[in-house]
Every structure is written in structure tokens, then in C-alpha cells.
Amino acid sequence: MGRRATTRRIGIADVALKAGVSHATVSRVMNGNFTVDPAIAERVRAAATELNYQPNPVGRSLALGKTDTIGIVVPDLSNPTFQAILRGLSMAAAQDGYRVLIADSSEVSSEEAILAGEARRRCDGLVLCAPRMGDAELEELAPSLHPMVLINRSTLDTRAPSLMVDYGQGIQELAELLVGLGHTRLAFLAGPTRSASNGLRLQGLEKFKAAHPEINLRMLDAGSSFEAGHQSVDSVLASGATGVMAFNDLVAMGLLSGLHERGVRVPEDISVTGFDDIPFARYTTPTLSTAAVPINELGQQAWHRMRDLIRNVSPDAGTEGPTIFLPRLEVRGSTGPAKA
Amino acid sequence: MGRRATTRRIGIADVALKAGVSHATVSRVMNGNFTVDPAIAERVRAAATELNYQPNPVGRSLALGKTDTIGIVVPDLSNPTFQAILRGLSMAAAQDGYRVLIADSSEVSSEEAILAGEARRRCDGLVLCAPRMGDAELEELAPSLHPMVLINRSTLDTRAPSLMVDYGQGIQELAELLVGLGHTRLAFLAGPTRSASNGLRLQGLEKFKAAHPEINLRMLDAGSSFEAGHQSVDSVLASGATGVMAFNDLVAMGLLSGLHERGVRVPEDISVTGFDDIPFARYTTPTLSTAAVPINELGQQAWHRMRDLIRNVSPDAGTEGPTIFLPRLEVRGSTGPAKA
DNA sequence: ACGCTCTGAGAAAACGCTTTCTCACTATTC
DNA sequence: GAATAGTGAGAAAGCGTTTTCTCAGAGCGT
Numbered sequence: 001m002g003r004r005a006t007t008r009r010i011g012i013a014d015v016a017l018k019a020g021v022s023h024a025t026v027s028r029v030m031n032g033n034f035t036v037d038p039a040i041a042e043r044v045r046a047a048a049t050e051l052n053y054q055p056n057p058v059g060r061s062l063a064l065g066k067t068d069t070i071g072i073v074v075p076d077l078s079n080p081t082f083q084a085i086l087r088g089l090s091m092a093a094a095q096d097g098y099r100v101l102i103a104d105s106s107e108v109s110s111e112e113a114i115l116a117g118e119a120r121r122r123c124d125g126l127v128l129c130a131p132r133m134g135d136a137e138l139e140e141l142a143p144s145l146h147p148m149v150l151i152n153r154s155t156l157d158t159r160a161p162s163l164m165v166d167y168g169q170g171i172q173e174l175a176e177l178l179v180g181l182g183h184t185r186l187a188f189l190a191g192p193t194r195s196a197s198n199g200l201r202l203q204g205l206e207k208f209k210a211a212h213p214e215i216n217l218r219m220l221d222a223g224s225s226f227e228a229g230h231q232s233v234d235s236v237l238a239s240g241a242t243g244v245m246a247f248n249d250l251v252a253m254g255l256l257s258g259l260h261e262r263g264v265r266v267p268e269d270i271s272v273t274g275f276d277d278i279p280f281a282r283y284t285t286p287t288l289s290t291a292a293v294p295i296n297e298l299g300q301q302a303w304h305r306m307r308d309l310i311r312n313v314s315p316d317a318g319t320e321g322p323t324i325f326l327p328r329l330e331v332r333g334s335t336g337p338a339k340a
Numbered sequence: 341m342g343r344r345a346t347t348r349r350i351g352i353a354d355v356a357l358k359a360g361v362s363h364a365t366v367s368r369v370m371n372g373n374f375t376v377d378p379a380i381a382e383r384v385r386a387a388a389t390e391l392n393y394q395p396n397p398v399g400r401s402l403a404l405g406k407t408d409t410i411g412i413v414v415p416d417l418s419n420p421t422f423q424a425i426l427r428g429l430s431m432a433a434a435q436d437g438y439r440v441l442i443a444d445s446s447e448v449s450s451e452e453a454i455l456a457g458e459a460r461r462r463c464d465g466l467v468l469c470a471p472r473m474g475d476a477e478l479e480e481l482a483p484s485l486h487p488m489v490l491i492n493r494s495t496l497d498t499r500a501p502s503l504m505v506d507y508g509q510g511i512q513e514l515a516e517l518l519v520g521l522g523h524t525r526l527a528f529l530a531g532p533t534r535s536a537s538n539g540l541r542l543q544g545l546e547k548f549k550a551a552h553p554e555i556n557l558r559m560l561d562a563g564s565s566f567e568a569g570h571q572s573v574d575s576v577l578a579s580g581a582t583g584v585m586a587f588n589d590l591v592a593m594g595l596l597s598g599l600h601e602r603g604v605r606v607p608e609d610i611s612v613t614g615f616d617d618i619p620f621a622r623y624t625t626p627t628l629s630t631a632a633v634p635i636n637e638l639g640q641q642a643w644h645r646m647r648d649l650i651r652n653v654s655p656d657a658g659t660e661g662p663t664i665f666l667p668r669l670e671v672r673g674s675t676g677p678a679k680a
Numbered sequence: 681a682c683g684c685t686c687t688g689a690g691a692a693a694a695c696g697c698t699t700t701c702t703c704a705c706t707a708t709t710c
Numbered sequence: 711g712a713a714t715a716g717t718g719a720g721a722a723a724g725c726g727t728t729t730t731c732t733c734a735g736a737g738c739g740t
Binding site (some may be wrong): 681682683684686687689690693694695697699700702703704705706707709710 | 711712713714715716717718719720721722723724725726727728729730731732733734735736737738739740
């Protein structure tokens with residue numbers, strides 16, 4: 001049992017021995033239980049500091065039934081959006097003394113369930129970030145993951161708060177922006193098929209089409225990366241569109257770069273929009289018009305929901321349904337009037 | 341003791357009961373101990389799957405004395421460099437079944453020691469990433485953190501592997517590049533004072549100065565962010581330099597953006613270099629010449645060192661001193677010949 | 681048929697902590 | 711001065727595993 005007898009770490013027993021009291025009393029002192037004689041408490045504290053005693057968190061976790069850790073499952077840690085969510089979550093959780101454990105599914109949706117379950121068991125709760133798994137699987141998994149907070153997905157399990165960005169609304173506003181500038185031939189560079197947020201964008205664009213039958217809107221497959229945008233230059237030019245909405249900022253930046261290489265001027269010849277408003281968006285040339293997702297707030301909110309879940313055994317009702325975050329239009333230099 | 345009687349999770353005892361065997365036997369079966377009768381093993385496995393039993397990792401950790409988790413302390417998770425290291429570390433560790441716990445010190449160097457200690461206690465090892473604390477403090481802390489891997493710092497504790505990037509060499513190569521292009525008036529946009537890597541760059545530049553007394557090199561304070569670069573435009577222009585080396589890619593991009601706003605052409609009027617080769621560097625306009633730090637490899641290496649540390653009680657000597665990573669020059673569009 | 685080894689599984693200890701239970705002792709009260 | 715309440719701290723029982731210890735019973739040789 002246990003590890004072999006390396007230089008054993010200092011434990012509660014050592015402190016107890018040194019202070020001439022029992023384990024229990026040491027524990028009481030360490031946890032600020034005031035039913036201890038001040039003199040003895042002082043003796044214990046002295047012994048503790050002298051031995052530089054630090055309680056073993058694993059032992060504590062087992063006894064307390066909590067780990068002060070939450071897990072997050074992301075599809076791809078190299079994606080700036082998930083990095084930002086992770087950061088917001090981590091900072092907010094740290095404020096309350098919680099740490100974050102990472103699980104990256106590398107976009108392999110079949111791994112997500114195992115990964116999520118494993119992470120959940122190690123932690124007090126789980127943030128499931130834009131899971132790629134199917135609805136059925138998510139529905140089946142959800143109950144076993146509680147407490148869980150979902151990002152960009154929802155479930156019938158009413159206990160699981162859901163934070164969603166209204167990509168449909170955002171993309172419509174971008175389309176309207178372009179139409180307002182006089183563009184009549186638009187194109188959308190679609191993201192990964194498995195991405196639920198891509199689906200929301202497509203739904204939004206369907207509404208847009210219905211409202212603007214006069215506008216020509218082409219759907220082009222791209223992806224979610226720089227490279228995807230860069231490689232889409234040909235299909236964009238071939239489409240004859242003068243207003244192009246990219247799946248996200250990365251794709252838009254790739255496109256910007258590709259267009260620049262071809263000598264196509266932005267926004268004079270073609271207007272380009274992104275989505276997300278990643279930090280770099282305001283520093284491209286031209287600066288990128290985009291729909292800003294309040295991503296830091298998202299991570300922070302995720303923690304606050306999680307905290308409520310962990311603290312209240314019975315959640316204080318009132319927050320029914322998913323919380324919707326509305327993207328905010330950020331009009332910059334990459335969009336301009338259509339050519340006369 | 342323990343948590344209150346919520347719907348108690350399924351434990352080893354339940355499986356044992358259902359299979360009509362003892363805890364011990366269930367444990368043996370779950371851990372592939374072959375001293376169990378195949379028939380009984382099968383019965384146990386059946387019970388386990390039927391109850392959907394999953395061992396509690398906290399209990400396991402306590403018994404085994406390991407958590408299958410490593411910690412990483414970073415000064416600022418919003419920095420792309422640290423994000424990339426985190427990612428490389430996380431991916432590599434995941435391959436071996438380890439997870440990563442995050443601790444962000446928010447650049448508050450006084451918090452680092454506590455944060456590091458706390459993280460270390462929860463994990464089987466710690467990666468200390470570019471710590472901002474002083475040398476003395478680091479030296480004092482190091483032994484208590486073992487097993488630990490250091491990034492961009494080193495310590496006298498020979499047990500702690502150290503992965504370092506030779507920023508001094510990299511910045512010299514960039515300076516040489518500019519000199520080779522005919523630039524004689526250079527400027528360096530310095531990073532945060534506390535940053536050790538900034539110090540290494542300054543040392544490299546001192547060597548450069550010694551080797552090239554004919555070159556005029558100005559040091560300008562900037563910082564490590566976009567904004568820092570953006571705000572340095574005035575001082576750069578005032579310096580009269582035609583070749584500017586930024587502390588890192590972010591600063592360079594900020595500068596690029598600011599110069600563009602001023603109508604200064606890059607590289608015709610001024611050449612700009614970055615450092616790091618973050619993913620965005622190849623997509624700026626013009627594309628950014630920089631010194632590429634093999635950042636993914638760094639995270640991965642950090643894990644491999646950690647793994648060796650965790651596995652071998654006595655490290656297989658041979659890897660003496662820090663591992664040095666040499667930046668690789670990435671010449672792109674932001675550097676060009678000095679004006680005639 | 682007796683004793684021997686060997687196999688397999690249960691009992692129990694250990695991991696390091698928290699918390700309940702229990703009780704000795706002191707301080708109060710009539 | 712004895713019964714009562716109150717206080718503080720030790721003993722011990724958990725938390726959920728793994729692993730050692732132990733022993734019943736099977737198989738084998740003589």
C-alpha cells in the first residue's frame with residue numbers, strides 16, 4: 001500500500017507528535033475550530049510552522065468529498081476562442097480558490113465522453129465547452145456529469161446551465177451591415193460541419209435569405225483556421241461576391257492575407273468580416289470588422305454558474321433556459337461600400 | 341465526516357456486494373491482477389459494468405500516492421507563448437494519461453511561491469514557466485517543489501531540468517540580419533523589466549554592440565503587448581532607426597499597426613522584426629520577420645523531462661545543465677534593405 | 681492417508697485527513 | 711456538597727481505494 005518509503009512527507013501525525021496532542025486537535029487548529037485552548041492551539045501552530053506542515057490535499061479531498069478543482073473539456077486548445085474561455089474560467093475560479101484541470105479532446109468527438117467522465121470524476125464539476133458529440137450522446141451523458149455547465153450547447157437536463165452565443169443573430173447583423181453598404185452578392189465561408197455554432201450561423205443566414213430574397217448569398221466550405229481562409233481565396237474570387245463573411249476571425253485573417261497576395265484590395269474591391277473579435281482582429285491590415293463575442297465574460301459566467309451549482313444543492317430557480325450572449329458589431333476597416 | 345448522504349456514488353463496496361465477493365477481489369479484478377479465478381473475475385466485471393462502476397480517483401490517489409496530474413504555473417495565460425507551452429504540455433502529458441492543472445499568477449511575482457507550492461501538493465510534479473520571482477526565492481523554493489521542470493529559468497538544484505530559449509543568440513541573429521540588409525541605425529523595443537528573457541536579449545545585444553561598434557543601437561522601453569508596440573511608434577520614429585527589433589511578435593505587430601496608421605511603409609521605410617513566431621506572425625501585412633521559438637516542442641519536452649523525473653527515482657544522468665533551444669530565423673516581408 | 685506446497689480470496693491495515701462520539705474534568709447551581 | 715451543565719481534547723470511525731497478511735482448501739507426492 002502507499003508509495004515506497006521515500007523521504008516521507010511531513011504529515012498531521014508528525015505535528016501532533018511534536019505538539020504533544022492528538023491528530024484530531026491538529027486538524028481542529030488547522031481548520032480554525034475554536035473549541036481548542038488558545039495555549040494548545042499556539043503550540044500546535046508553532047509545531048506546524050516549524051515542521052513546515054502543509055495538509056495533504058488528497059487526504060482532505062477524500063475526507064471532505066471535494067477537490068476544489070473543476071474540469072474543462074475543450075475540442076482544441078489551439079483555438080483562441082477556447083483559450084480565452086479557459087482563461088476567463090481559470091481566473092474567475094481562482095478568485096474563489098478553485099483550480100482548473102484541462103482536457104483537450106483534439107476535435108475527436110468519440111473521445112469526448114470518456115474524457116468528460118474521467119475529468120468529472122477527478123473534479124467537483126465540469127465545464128463542457130462546445131462539445132462535438134451528437135445530441136443523443138450529450139443527452140445521455142449529461143446527468144452523469146452533474147454539476148456541469150455547458151457552453152454553446154444545451155441539454156434537456158434542466159440542472160445544467162447553458163451559456164450560448166447567438167451566432168445566428170450575429171451573422172445576420174453582419175449580413176445586414178454588408179447589405180447596408182450596398183453589397184448584393186455575398187458569400188459565407190462555412191466552418192467545420194460538426195460545429196454546432198456553424199449550424200447556428202447557417203440558420204441565421206437562412207432567416208436572412210428569407211428577409212432579403214434580392215440578395216445573392218453563396219455558401220462556401222472553408223473551415224475554422226487561418227489556412228482554411230487562405231485557401232478559400234480562389235473560391236471566393238470565383239463566386240464573384242463583393243462581401244464575404246468568414247466563419248470566424250481566423251478564417252477572415254487567412255482570407256485577408258490571401259487576397260492581399262493576389263492584389264485584391266480590401267475593402268475597396270471586397271469587404272470581409274470575421275466573427276469572435278479575437279485580440280488580433282483590431283491589428284490586422286485593414287482592421288477587421290467582426291461580431292464581438294464577449295468571450296471573457298463567458299468564461300467568467302461559466303464559473304459563476306458552476307459555483308452556484310456547487311454551493312446550492314437546490315439551485316435558486318429563476319435562471320430558466322440558456323443564457324444567451326449577443327455578439328456586438330465591431331465595424332472596422334475591412335468593410336466598405338460596394339463598388340459603384 | 342464525508343459529505344452528507346446525497347445520492348451516494350457507486351463504490352467498490354456495491355460491486356463487491358453484487359458480485360458476492362470482497363472489496364479486495366474487486367480491486368484485484370479492476371487492476372488486472374491475475375490471481376483471481378476467471379469465473380469470479382467475470383462475475384465481478386459483469387457487476388461492475390452493470391452498476392457502471394468507475395473507481396473514485398481520489399481514493400486511488402490516496403492509496404497509490406499519485407494523482408496522474410501535473411501542475412503548471414504561468415505568469416499570464418493571455419500570453420500566446422504561455423498558451424502554446426500549456427498546449428504542448430497538455431497534449432504530450434495526455435498521451436501518457438496525465439492531466440494538467442493550471443495556476444495563473446497574473447504576473448504577481450509575490451503570489452508565485454504560494455501558488456506553486458499549492459499546485460505542487462495537488463499534483464505529481466510541477467512545471468514552473470518563466471517565473472518572475474527573484475533568483476534567491478527560486479533557489480529556496482526549488483527543492484520543495486521537486487519533481488519540477490523549469491522553463492526559461494534555471495536553478496542550482498541539479499534535479500530540476502531546465503528548458504531555456506537562447507534569446508540572446510536569437511536577438512543577435514536578428515540584429516545581424518538587419519545589418520546585413522544595410523541598416524546602421526537600430527532600435528530595440530525592450531520588454532518587461534522583470535522578465536528574465538528580456539534580460540537575455542539585452543545581454544545578447546551587448547555582445548552585438550561589442551562586435552559592431554559602428555552600429556548605432558538605441559534601447560527603448562516598450563513592454564510585451566500589442567498596445568506597448570502600438571504606443572512606441574513615436575519613440576521609434578524619434579529615434580531615427582531604420583531597423584527595429586521588437587521584444588516579441590505582439591509588440592512588433594502593434595508597431596506595424598501604428599506605423600501603418602502613420603503612413604510609414606514597412607519594409608521600405610523601416611524594417612521590423614518580432615520574436616517567438618506566434619501563429620499570427622505569418623499572416624500580418626507585411627508578414628513578420630522573426631526569430632522562431634520552437635514553442636510546441638518546448639511544452640512537449642517539458643512533459644518528457646517531467647515523465648523521466650516521475651518514473652526514475654534516480655534520473656539517468658547524461659542530461660547535465662539546461663537544455664538550450666535555439667531560435668530559428670524566419671525572414672519574411674517586414675524586413676528589407678535599408679534606404680539607399 | 682498424511683503432510684506438503686500452492687492457489688485464491690477474505691480480513692484488515694494503510695494512505696492522510698475530518699468529524700463524530702465519548703468522556704474526563706471544571707465550573708455552576710441549589 | 712452533590713447533581714448538572716459546560717468545555718476541551720482524545721479515541722475512533724469514516725472517506726474509497728490498494729496491498730499486505732493470513733488462512734482455508736485443493737492438489738500432489740510418498
